[in-house]
Amino acid sequence: MGNTLSASNPTEILPVEAYLSDLSCGDAVESLGSTRFMKVARGKNADGIYVWKVFLVQDDSLLLNPYRKEILRIRDALANAPNCSTVKKIYMKPKYAVLLRPYQKHTLCDRLSTRAFVVQQERIWYVYQLFKALAQCQKANVCHGDLKSQNIVISSSNWLQITDFAPFKPTYLPHDNPSSFTFFFDTSRRQSCYLAPERFLSTADYEKNVKEKGDDWLFGTLHPAMDMFSAGCVVFELLHDGKSPFSLLSDVPPQFRPLLKMLLNREPSMRMTAQQVLDGSVIHFPKVLDAFFSYLNAFRPKDISTSQSIEDFDQSHSLFYLEPDDVISKLKRDETTVWEKLDESPETRPFAVLFISLITANIRALRSVPSKVDAMNLLVRLASLCDATIATERVLPYLVFALSENDAQVRAAAVYAIAELMSPIEPTSFEDSLVFIDYLLPEISTMLDKRSNCPTLVLLALATNLGEIAETAYRFHSVGRNLRGGIIDDECSGAENISDVHQAEDEEQALNKALSEIFVILCSSPENCVRHCLVNPKSLTKLYNFFNKMRSSEILLRHMITFLNIKSDWRLRAVFFDSLPICVRKKSVDVKPLLQQGLHDFEELVVLHAIYCIYLLVESDVLERSAVIDLLEDTVPFLAHPNDWIRITVINLIVVIDSRWSLAEVHCRLLPLVRPYLKEDGLFRLNNKTVLVNSLNGPIPREIWKKIITDMNVDHTKVLLSILESPGDQVF
Numbered sequence: 001m002g003n004t005l006s007a008s009n010p011t012e013i014l015p016v017e018a019y020l021s022d023l024s025c026g027d028a029v030e031s032l033g034s035t036r037f038m039k040v041a042r043g044k045n046a047d048g049i050y051v052w053k054v055f056l057v058q059d060d061s062l063l064l065n066p067y068r069k070e071i072l073r074i075r076d077a078l079a080n081a082p083n084c085s086t087v088k089k090i091y092m093k094p095k096y097a098v099l100l101r102p103y104q105k106h107t108l109c110d111r112l113s114t115r116a117f118v119v120q121q122e123r124i125w126y127v128y129q130l131f132k133a134l135a136q137c138q139k140a141n142v143c144h145g146d147l148k149s150q151n152i153v154i155s156s157s158n159w160l161q162i163t164d165f166a167p168f169k170p171t172y173l174p175h176d177n178p179s180s181f182t183f184f185f186d187t188s189r190r191q192s193c194y195l196a197p198e199r200f201l202s203t204a205d206y207e208k209n210v211k212e213k214g215d216d217w218l219f220g221t222l223h224p225a226m227d228m229f230s231a232g233c234v235v236f237e238l239l240h241d242g243k244s245p246f247s248l249l250s251d252v253p254p255q256f257r258p259l260l261k262m263l264l265n266r267e268p269s270m271r272m273t274a275q276q277v278l279d280g281s282v283i284h285f286p287k288v289l290d291a292f293f294s295y296l297n298a299f300r301p302k303d304i305s306t307s308q309s310i311e312d313f314d315q316s317h318s319l320f321y322l323e324p325d326d327v328i329s330k331l332k333r334d335e336t337t338v339w340e341k342l343d344e345s346p347e348t349r350p351f352a353v354l355f356i357s358l359i360t361a362n363i364r365a366l367r368s369v370p371s372k373v374d375a376m377n378l379l380v381r382l383a384s385l386c387d388a389t390i391a392t393e394r395v396l397p398y399l400v401f402a403l404s405e406n407d408a409q410v411r412a413a414a415v416y417a418i419a420e421l422m423s424p425i426e427p428t429s430f431e432d433s434l435v436f437i438d439y440l441l442p443e444i445s446t447m448l449d450k451r452s453n454c455p456t457l458v459l460l461a462l463a464t465n466l467g468e469i470a471e472t473a474y475r476f477h478s479v480g481r482n483l484r485g486g487i488i489d490d491e492c493s494g495a496e497n498i499s500d501v502h503q504a505e506d507e508e509q510a511l512n513k514a515l516s517e518i519f520v521i522l523c524s525s526p527e528n529c530v531r532h533c534l535v536n537p538k539s540l541t542k543l544y545n546f547f548n549k550m551r552s553s554e555i556l557l558r559h560m561i562t563f564l565n566i567k568s569d570w571r572l573r574a575v576f577f578d579s580l581p582i583c584v585r586k587k588s589v590d591v592k593p594l595l596q597q598g599l600h601d602f603e604e605l606v607v608l609h610a611i612y613c614i615y616l617l618v619e620s621d622v623l624e625r626s627a628v629i630d631l632l633e634d635t636v637p638f639l640a641h642p643n644d645w646i647r648i649t650v651i652n653l654i655v656v657i658d659s660r661w662s663l664a665e666v667h668c669r670l671l672p673l674v675r676p677y678l679k680e681d682g683l684f685r686l687n688n689k690t691v692l693v694n695s696l697n698g699p700i701p702r703e704i705w706k707k708i709i710t711d712m713n714v715d716h717t718k719v720l721l722s723i724l725e726s727p728g729d730q731v732f
Contacts, residue, residue, distance in 0.1 A: 016041045019054045019096055035187045042103055049103040050088070055168075056096050064097055067219075070167040071099070077140035082297050083133035085153060085163040101163055104153035108234070109190075111154045112241055116393035119386075121350045122158060122357075127235055127256075128289050129160035134227060134274035137162075143222035145169055146185060147230035148194045149237050156361035158354055159300050171221050172209070175200035196229035197266050225268035232263025259283045288341050288348045295338075299327055299358055324362035325371040331359065332374045342385060349385040356382050356394055363398050372410045376402060376417040388425045392435055395421060400443050408455035411447075415458065419465035422472045426479065433480025436473040437507055441514040444469075448521050459530045463522045467539030470515050470546035477511055512550040519543065523559040528569045535560065535579040544582055556583045561594065570603040577606070577613040584622055591617070592627040599634045608646050611635060615653045618660070628657065632673055639677040642702040651692050658687040 016039040017029045032040040032051070039054040057064070071087050078084040091098040108126065112118060118126075130152070137144060144151070146166035153161050169184045173195070185195065201209070209217050237243065239252055252260060259282050265271055272281055299322060322330065331338070342352050356379060363375045376399060383391040399421065402414035418440070427433040444462070448454060481504055522534050534540075540556070547553040560583065563576040577598050584591055595617075598610025614631055617623045623631075638650045654674060658666050666686060675681060678695045686692060 016052075016054055019093075019098065020052055023052075023091055023098060033187070037183055037187060050100045051103050053099040053101075054096055055099070057094075064092065066215075067168040068092065068097070071165070074142050074165050074167065077142050078136065081133070081136035081140065082300060083129055083159075083161050084136055084165075085161040086165060104155060104161070104163075106154045106156075107150050108152040108154055108160070108238065109149040112149070112238065116389070117241075118238075119350070119353060119390065121353050123238055124285065125158060125289065125292075125351070125354055126154070126160055126238055128278075128285050128293070130162070130231060130234065131274045131277045132293065133160065133162045134224075134231060135278055137227070138224045138274055143167075143224055144227050144230070145171070145222050147227050147234065148192075149234055150190075152234065155300070156357070157296075157299060158357040159296065167219065167222075170218050171226075172199050172201050172206060172218060174203045174206040176203055194230040194233035196226040196268065198268055199226060223268060224273060225271045228263055228271040228274065229265075229268075231274075232260050235263065236260055255283060286348060286351070288344060288351060291341055292351065292354060295334075296354065296358065298322065298330075324365040325368050327362045328359065328366065328371040328375045328378070331355065331378060335378065339381075342382075350387065352382040352385040353390055353394075356386070356390065360394060360398050364401070369407050369409050372402065372405070372407075373413045376413055380417050380421045383421055384424070388428060389432070391421055391425055392427075392432055396435070396440070400440065403443060403447050408457040411455070411458045412461035415461035415465055419468045419472075423468055425472075427476050427483070430480050430483040433476045433483060434507070436469075436476050437510050437514070441473065441511070441518070444518060445514060448518060456527045456530065459522060459525055459527065460533050462518070463525075463530050463533035464536065464539060466515075466518065466522065466534065467542030467546075471542040473511060473515065474546050474549060477508065480507075508550065512547075512552055515546065516552065516555055519555065520559055523562070528566065528572050531563065531572060532575055535575055537578070537582060540579055540582050544585075548585075553583070554589075557589070557591075564594065564597055570601075570606050573598070573601060573603070573606045574609040577609040580613050581616040581620065581622075584617065585620070587622055587624055589622075590627075592623075592630060595631055596634055599631070599638075604641075604643050604646065607638070608643070608649060611638065611646065611649045611653060615649065615656060618653065619656050621660070629669055632657075632670065636673045636677070639674070639696055640700050642699045642705045644699075647696070647699060648693075651689055651696075654686050654692065655689050658685060 016031050016034065019039070020029055020041060020043060029041050029043045029052075032042055034040070037055075039056070041052045041054070043050060043052050068090055071090060075086040075088070078086050085102055085104070087099045087101050089100040091100075106114065134144075142165070144162060144165050146164065146169055147162065151162060151164040153163050155161075170180070173180050173184075181193065181195075185193070235256065236252070239256055259277065262270065262272060262282050277283065278285070338355065342349055342355075359375050359379055359382075363372070363379075366372045366375060379395045379398065383395045396418070399414050399418050402417075403411055405411050405414070422436075422440075427435070447458070448462075484504060519534070522530055525531060544553055544556060547555055557580075560576055560579060563572045566572045577595075580591060580594070595610055595614055598606055598613070601607055601610065614623070614628075614635065618628060635650055635653060638646050641647055654670065657670060661670065663685075670686060671683070674686060677697055679697055680695060683691070683695060
């Protein structure tokens with residue numbers, strides 16, 4: 001502010017806290033940097049968190065009032081500029097002045113080096129907003145004076161604003177005296193210069209103009225073309241992931257090369273205005289950005305809002321600051337409209353990342369359960385339009401965080417969302433392929449370790465989706481194994497290759513162990529409904545395929561056997577026999593005792609499911625011939641059962657056995673067992689279901705069956721059986 005480098009230093013240098021102690025900036029004052037030009041700190045007062053900039057007066061003859069007036073003029077001129085963050089208050093003291101502006105955590109410079117890294121659509125969005133900001137400045141007859149990536153702030157919802165307007169910094173500098181540039185413009189010591197070339201004069205011209213025109217020339221002759229040159233430098237840095245200009249344009253995307261050539265032109269008159277850039281004179285931004293800009297303007301955080309008036313897609317209306325729950329509610333209401341805009345073309349779909357950033361910026365502050373569930377569902381749907389890295393780096397962490405929520409409905413919804421999000425993803429790097437082993441499965445295991453605090457609803461969600469999760473986890477592991485093989489250098493030593501093989505085996509074992517433990521925990525849940533969900537056919541098939549590839553498929557049957565011990569829930573015993581054909585696909589597995597237990601169950605529907613299970617196992621040729629013969633001795637007598645479903649299922653079993661056995665085996669093994677239940681002894685084959693149904697004797701009447709089962713004691717039953725088995729009598 002007119003300070004010269006030859007001015008005497010202050011007699012006493014104090015920490016920044018000393019200058020802010022009487023300005024009600026709160027107790028927690030954190031220094032953000034200190035230079036000879038300014039001291040910067042972050043403090044909090046009743047209005048929020050602000051950046052406090054302290055300028056020390058080193059020359060008693062310096063008049064600060066003209067600069068104060070210009071700063072306030074800029075503030076008022078840009079009061080309704082959504083992409084500009086100006087100084088809000090100025091405190092004037094005899095020995096120093098303090099400027100206040102809203103605090104934002106990330107500058108553009110910080111954002112370019114922070115995970116998750118910026119994607120191409122975000123770069124385009126930032127460039128678009130940058131020229132929106134400059135157009136707002138030029139419309140208000142305001143120049144920035146020190147535009148660079150450190151003076152551009154980015155909110156967590158990807159809203160860009162330019163800040164730290166510098167009317168108190170000189171417009172011109174001597175080109176052969178770098179100390180002036182360092183003092184005013186290189187306070188961060190990045191040693192990069194974004195000032196337009198016309199701002200550097202020879203020492204003779206500089207001293208002549210200062211002498212003749214004074215401070216009005218030195219501080220008041222900024223031109224918009226100067227800011228446009230600086231904007232070109234920012235765009236270059238943005239497109240090169242933080243690398244400062246200048247270099248050849250070979251690494252610049254072709255669509256931006258004309259823009260940069262125009263912005264970085266040495267002749268100020270050849271640089272267009274920001275509005276001309278937005279109008280498509282040199283680069284064509286996607287048309288959808290105009291609609292998104294107007295729409296997303298409504299969601300700007302309170303501390304960076306400058307106006308209460310916004311534009312929606314189709315109408316203009318006033319809207320005050322939205323609470324996080326209101327943000328999600330509005331997005332949910334407008335979901336169809338937003339989706340139509342995003343789905344206009346393949347080029348517009350990746351811009352869904354803008355809405356993902358908006359949701360993730362608000363999701364942790366949500367209060368209501370419906371809003372949290374809607375937010376997760378919206379994230380999953382939007383992520384389907386973006387690259388896989390967006391899903392794994394930007395969406396997945398928030399869904400995993402939701403697993404620790406207090407509300408069971410939110411945690412259950414998070415499980416469903418995680419399964420749906422990860423299912424279609426194909427990892428593109430070896431590091432991405434480890435997301436299940438190193439991150440997701442440990443988080444799920446941690447949640448299950450606290451089973452006393454894990455509601456049944458969450459267990460149900462996990463049991464329902466465990467097959468999908470296992471299938472996706474194995475796909476990630478397989479792709480990672482292939483990617484690992486692709487990145488191993490041909491010149492690696494044998495020892496290094498062996499080490500990689502061992503590491504791959506360790507990863508496979510870790511994956512197998514993690515999913516096995518989750519399955520065992522769910523399988524031993526005291527809630528039978530969880531077990532029902534765990535063995536639903538679709539999920540169980542995927543689980544079997546996973547464990548079979550891991551060479552540990554026996555774990556399923558080993559723990560599902562416990563279902564047969566649950567006497568209080570016949571449905572669970574029945575579902576065991578429904579699941580058995582999925583888990584038994586090898587003849588080496590002996591399941592005959594389990595099937596016999598099902599045939600002797602006191603619930604008719606369990607018996608029915610057991611017989612049908614035998615039918616499926618015979619049809620798939622899993623059971624040994626000897627086991628089938630033994631089971632027939634227990635199964636064929638059900639041809640006399642009063643339950644028609646059971647009788648028909650037994651007939652289906654007999655028909656399928658006849659179709660697979662030789663004629664000799666049918667006559668020697670099967671027909672003798674079936675003949676006592678037939679009206680006539682003339683059947684040659686048992687391969688026709690209709691003939692068998694018509695040839696059967698009538699079933700035991702239901703009343704008699706009920707009497708035998710429920711009313712007769714053991715002794716009476718033995719007498720009845722001895723009479724029925726006496727020689728010369730018929731069975732019926």
